[in-house]
Amino acid sequence: MKKSQVLQAYKWLLAHMVIAALIGYIATILVASLAQVEPATLLKMTRFGLPHFGMMITSQGVVLGINAWLMYFFCNLTVALLIVVLVYWAQLLNPHNQHLSLLRLRTYLQKDRSAEYLLKINHFARIQSPQLRVASFLLLTIPYIATIALGLMAGAWVGVGLVFTSSPLVALAYILPHGIPEFAAILLACSIPVATWTAIRPVVGNESTAEAFQIIDRVLASQQFQQNLKMIINLLLIAGLTEAHLTPVAVSMLSGN
Numbered sequence: 680m681k682k683s684q685v686l687q688a689y690k691w692l693l694a695h696m697v698i699a700a701l702i703g704y705i706a707t708i709l710v711a712s713l714a715q716v717e718p719a720t721l722l723k724m725t726r727f728g729l730p731h732f733g734m735m736i737t738s739q740g741v742v743l744g745i746n747a748w749l750m751y752f753f754c755n756l757t758v759a760l761l762i763v764v765l766v767y768w769a770q771l772l773n774p775h776n777q778h779l780s781l782l783r784l785r786t787y788l789q790k791d792r793s794a795e796y797l798l799k800i801n802h803f804a805r806i807q808s809p810q811l812r813v814a815s816f817l818l819l820t821i822p823y824i825a826t827i828a829l830g831l832m833a834g835a836w837v838g839v840g841l842v843f844t845s846s847p848l849v850a851l852a853y854i855l856p857h858g859i860p861e862f863a864a865i866l867l868a869c870s871i872p873v874a875t876w877t878a879i880r881p882v883v884g885n886e887s888t889a890e891a892f893q894i895i896d897r898v899l900a901s902q903q904f905q906q907n908l909k910m911i912i913n914l915l916l917i918a919g920l921t922e923a924h925l926t927p928v929a930v931s932m933l934s935g936n
């Protein structure tokens with residue numbers, strides 16, 4: 680996997696995330712103004728349960744004496760790694776891998792009927808190998824869905840912040856200080872599987888199953904992959920520290936409290 684492929688995937692996902700954020704923002708403002716929904720109810724609607732779950736974990740961490748920024752960091756890191764692990768998941772689908780480790784899981788994955796369901800989607804129906812079909816879905820579709828969901832939630836949170844505070848600056852202060860490194864890290868995590876798909880796409884069309892999985896193996900062993908993981912960790916460390924210490928200060932200063 681080349682650096683340019685990751686950058687290309689990052690730009691593609693970023694463009695779609697921005698569009699999703701605008702949609703989430705506009706939809707939230709319209710619901711708040713036209714349906715006269717209470718701000719508290721609106722906040723619950725836009726959170727999809729995820730931030731609430733994260734707050735529960737953070738609160739429990741504080742009870743245990745764990746610093747809040749560490750809890751923010753580990754929650755976000757878990758999300759990022761769950762996305763990156765899609766590349767490892769795709770690697771397990773390799774029918775040519777005779778290694779005995781995780782043999783039972785690999786056998787289960789290769790017998791999974793998801794490959795048959797994907798035949799109903801034109802983009803994947805053209806891929807004859809069931810292993811490559813499922814691997815393509817994991818590498819391309821799931822990170823894209825995660826990116827769109829992230830964009831919708833980010834836009835909705837800005838909209839809710841505006842409804843609560845009636846101040847665009849305060850609404851942005853709730854999101855941007857820690858959101859920039861946090862969203863950048865999650866977007867980079869999504870870009871890694873998509874860039875891996877970009878790397879195998881030329882041989883997927885030729886049904887070169889063995890070659891496609893060899894490329895995935897090289898991606899996981901590459902220095903670029905390791906550097907991207909380090910970048911994700913560093914960005915999430917910055918985001919955790921910022922959310923715990925800088926974001927409350929910024930909100931307080933801008934709101935006058």
